[in-house]
Amino acid sequence: MRSYIQSMMSNLLLDLRLYRRLIAMQLRAQLQYKMNVFIDIATYLSVTGLEFVPVLIYFGSFPSLLGWKVGEVALLFAITSMSFGLAELFGAGIDGFDETIRRGEFDRVLLRPAGALLQVVSSDIRLRRLGRITEGLLIFVLALGLLPGFSWTPLKLLVLPLGIVSGALVFIAILLLGATLCFWTVETTEITNILTYGGRELLSYPLTIYNQGLQRFFLFLVPLAFGTYIPTCYLLGRPLPFGLPGALAFGAPLVALAFALIAGATWRFGVHRYQSTGS
């Protein structure tokens, strides 16, 4: 038993080292064109920034969104943006997986002496996605400025990063489920986009404005709200829907991990079922 755990740990370490090297390779390649990367990040920052401006415009005409003030919505928007930005940055390889399948390149991946998932994840990192993370950070600072009564506690400082990382993990797990679907459909399906881009849009606003079906869906089925809405409510001292306890914010990593493990198991099932494509 002990040696089993030991070998598992050493395998994990090997994987991590390989991941670091492959990603470093990607970074060096992209940074060959520094100007391009910079323009891409700036563009993406402007694009995502323009997506936030509507929130400010709405609050010019309306005092609150079902009791949420502008600073509170901005805080939620920022946390969702950072989560999603992290997922876009590190999940780029999974996101582009349909291309790998279509070209028949996945056969080559399977032949190499390393885990298929590791290779897919480390095949790409999109630096321009830093634009969205920057946007999230800027809105976060703005939100704190708009919330004069807000005070930090050690527990809040813990909940914030736990939430952002958990949210990113759930977003990446959705991408992985979408990639798994490619084993059967070859094309990426727009359904994945509805859950990622649509999920980001939906969770940028307080969950309670939606109908109960949607609320339940994003709490219990695809638990994106655990990475975004629930931690934000904890920071703001707001009650959760369905009488859920506020301390649930600390459970976000567990929920995210469970969802990711399910996605991982589905992926492995898909890999075993894989029949080659390409021409």
Added chain:
Amino acid sequence: MLRFYLEVARTAYRRQLIYRWANLAGLLTNIFFGAILSYVMIALFHARPVAAGYNVRDVLRYIWLVQAMVMIVLTFGWYDLMLTIRSGEVVSDLSKPCDFYWYWFSREMGRSAYYLLFRGLPTYLAGMLLFGFGVPGEWKAWLAYAASLPLAAMLGIAYRFLFNIVAFWILEARAVGTLATTIALFFSGSYVPLSFFPSWLHAIAAWLPFNGLMNVPAQIFLGKLVGGALLIELGRQVFWLVALTIGVRSLASVAARRVIVQGG
């Protein structure tokens, strides 16, 4: 020659018919986003019944009209022309015995007709079923809308053409395209109706070409533009359409004269 362009448009229309599943998925996306925005607006209107001259029914109609029109007027991520410039295929289009601009224009008009029937109508109908906001009944508004929507579609084609031919000068022009589309979406009132803008920003937006892409047809549809104001807005739409078309056509001819073929 007109028969040729009509045939190009018909071919483009028929080509779209093949992507049945992609269209269905896109339709679901439009419906999902329409629903999210509707919930946001319904929640906002809890605080007051009327804002910027809109009640909640007006604003729901507006949101779903935007979702219904967006593929006709302002397709996000349309890089078809840009890709032919990158691959070098553009040379074969340039040497066709027809006008380069009107060739793409006809193709896009065919595609727009497809999206009007198979994306726009179903999206708006889905919104009506989900949120029960109905359609405006004024026949004059419908008539004006029927004039304004094609103008908007043509304006959208000229604008898409503009940020696509940037690829003649910059090879990786996708970032330019993304930014150009986002700016257009914002200033056309696709994110927030222009009436909600602060007055100084609204005044600027009214004079930009993007006003005619979404805001003008949508205002007409809602029955908020009548009489003299309607004529002024239609006039601005026509003005920008002519100006932009002449502009991009001359830019395209400059580009074509100094074209260096890529690919091989």
